[in-house]
Amino acid sequence: MFYRILSFFAFIILFSCGDGNGEYISAKAKLGNLAGADVEIFKVLDDGSLVLHHTEKTTDGYLLEDIGNFLIKIDNISDNDLFLIKVSGGLDWDSNDDGIKDKKPTKNKGTIRVFALGKDIKSLDGKLTVSLATELAYEMLAYDFTYSFEKESFLRKLNTVSQDILSRDINGDGIINKEDLLLFDPVVHKEYLRQVILSKLDILVERIYENSKFPPIFELKPVPIGFVPSGFAFKIRENNRVLFIGSPYGMHIYDVSNPLETFLYSSFATFDWIWNLDVKDNLLFIANLSEGFKIVDVSTPFTPNLLSIFYPGELIDDVPNAQSIEVADNDLVITANGIHGFSIYSVKNPQNPVELLTHKPCGTVLDAALKENIAYVLCKKSLKVIDISSLEEKFSYQTVKELSDLEVKEDKLAFSEFEGKVYIFDIKNRIKPELLTILSWDEDYIFSIRIKNNTLYIPLFYEGLYIVDLQNIQKLEKAILNIKMNENPYCVEEGSGLVFVGTKDGVYIFDLTVFNNF
The missing domain is CATH 2.130.10.10 (YVTN repeat-like/Quinoprotein amine dehydrogenase)
Structure with a gap:
């Protein structure tokens, strides 16, 4: 009980104060829960170039729910601003996504990413999750992002690929779109993945763990550019x-x-x-x-x-x-x-x-x-x-x-x-x-x-x-x-x-x- 209370108050202090300047909300990094991962938060400009907003580190903890959390500074974030959040490295304490902390962590050498609008970042305080699902969306749109980025078109495509990844709605609005991707929790929503992804889930995650030169998307739908x-x-x-x-x-x-x-x-x-x-x-x-x-x-x-x-x-x-x-x-x-x-x-x-x-x-x-x-x-x-x-x-x-x-x-x-x-x-x-x-x-x-x-x-x-x-x-x-x-x-x-x-x-x-x- 002592550890639970101590961990809880440490989390409250961290997420209340941040660096002592500005206003923050919380988010999660879950392959399973990634401890000690590096977080980079970029603002995406209209031409597709990136400007670093700030960096963070995901939390460690005694309890699984205290692991993998990080802060997003929301000062000067407008609702229509697009952000790319990148989570690299760290230790995965729930590699089989059963909601139980592993006895030993799995080292993650790779990266998971997510695209999110400012309004979604602010409205999903504590719920926004960087996951395999959001990484697959990033990879499915990587060509568009690199070679032909146009914001409104890109956001429409983000909704489209969400339906290629998820088979069911998560937020209850009856529509599968980019907002559902942001809420994907591998412990709760694993069965919401499309069967083609679910059937290859282990190797997709393994590609990330090992930072493979063959990204997960190439197991699904490699396309020429x-x-x-x-x-x-x-x-x-x-x-x-x-x-x-x-x-x-x-x-x-x-x-x-x-x-x-x-x-x-x-x-x-x-x-x-x-x-x-x-x-x-x-x-x-x-x-x-x-x-x-x-x-x-x-x-x-x-x-x-x-x-x-x-x-x-x-x-x-x-x-x-x-x-x-x-x-x-x-x-x-x-x-x-x-x-x-x-x-x-x-x-x-x-x-x-x-x-x-x-x-x-x-x-x-x-x-x-x-x-x-x-x-x-x-x-x-x-x-x-x-x-x-x-x-x-x-x-x-x-x-x-x-x-x-x-x-x-x-x-x-x-x-x-x-x-x-x-x-x-x-x-x-x-x-x-x-x-x-x-x-x-x-x-x-x-x-x-x-x-x-x-x-x-x-x-x-x-x-x-x-x-x-x-x-x-x-x-x-x-x-x-x-x-x-x-x-x-x-x-x-x-x-x-x-x-x-x-x-x-x-x-x-x-x-x-x-x-x-x-």
Whole structure:
């Protein structure tokens, strides 16, 4: 009884006084009840920009009802002012939302947010709750908030998404709208959630706890924010919001600085497939199958300028088989030449690439990457690791079926089988890759894969885009996200915070960072 009285009076003192200046009302942060979480309260201006109103900390306490409360300063808040409240971190003392304090708290590394009008903040003193439901509303509207904010339209959309989240009215007015979201209490109203959300509730909350790079909304309805109408996009690369799209019949260069309104800089035709690409600074490197390898100056994307065409010298009388080209350090590129092995070139002078070596470790080389003095070579049914100083094979890994693509970034290596399988290796020891896991899908196809920022992107022809967090590979069920696609994907690229997925009709653009901007 003593603890209950003490906690009650501490709460009264805190919520009566605030910082001693101004008038405050109380609100709650509940995944379950979050203790010691950081609270940032922003005013949303008419252009969608944010101004920090003030910061707070959620309360801790002996009793569950005393945990997760915080103050909102309401001085100078007008009824029609829109606010964004952000709650980050803290300890969850009711992780299963049964209304009973847990013996041990669950650490929360993530963020939950809520949009609320000034009039609702003031009228819901002690009842306004930042929760999973309000976070889902934020994520459903994150694209609109970031790219096309208009206050009145945004508030109407907030009412609409409330009906996508809740199946029942909470405040008793017979209408499901944004006011009901503000009253959502996971202990009392869990069953009010739509079934699609309720069925995935545990993983949605887990995504928040772990501050996953895959936000909860991507378990529900990931949508692209833009589309590049380029036609068949077989291979794509991005550099500073410029998108390079290779196809069976040429190259397209697009401005994607505004993903909602992409713009074609230029195009040029080729006679054969552009099978692979790479880009560094203002140079575009192309593997053009029977046309060989090409270097193009794209410093002015409106007028790309072909600098050179090259292929291994002693094989020049044969038909080229330019499978892939990748930029390495020290002005080097490594090329996969199909039946002609692999080559390393100096491109210090891009108008005159200098062949340094060519080696044929297997019948057909499909792809290759160079790290320091080690070449990782993808053959039709094997991966080979070769010391280029001696051309000695240091490691080999055999497969049964034909391979399609290779990616090597930092300390991770991945390669794909065409028939729906991906092998992931750790290469901290450069010459002894360690197999971490094999991902496989029945009756599907993989043309290419991509590693960027410790994330592996796998476009499956039928299943859509799979995204794998390579930093969480030991917990695969939490490390993998699947984005279903309306079109069959051939390739993928990540750059400038955007994910680009190439299909036969063009490139779909997703923004994964927009959910963590605020």
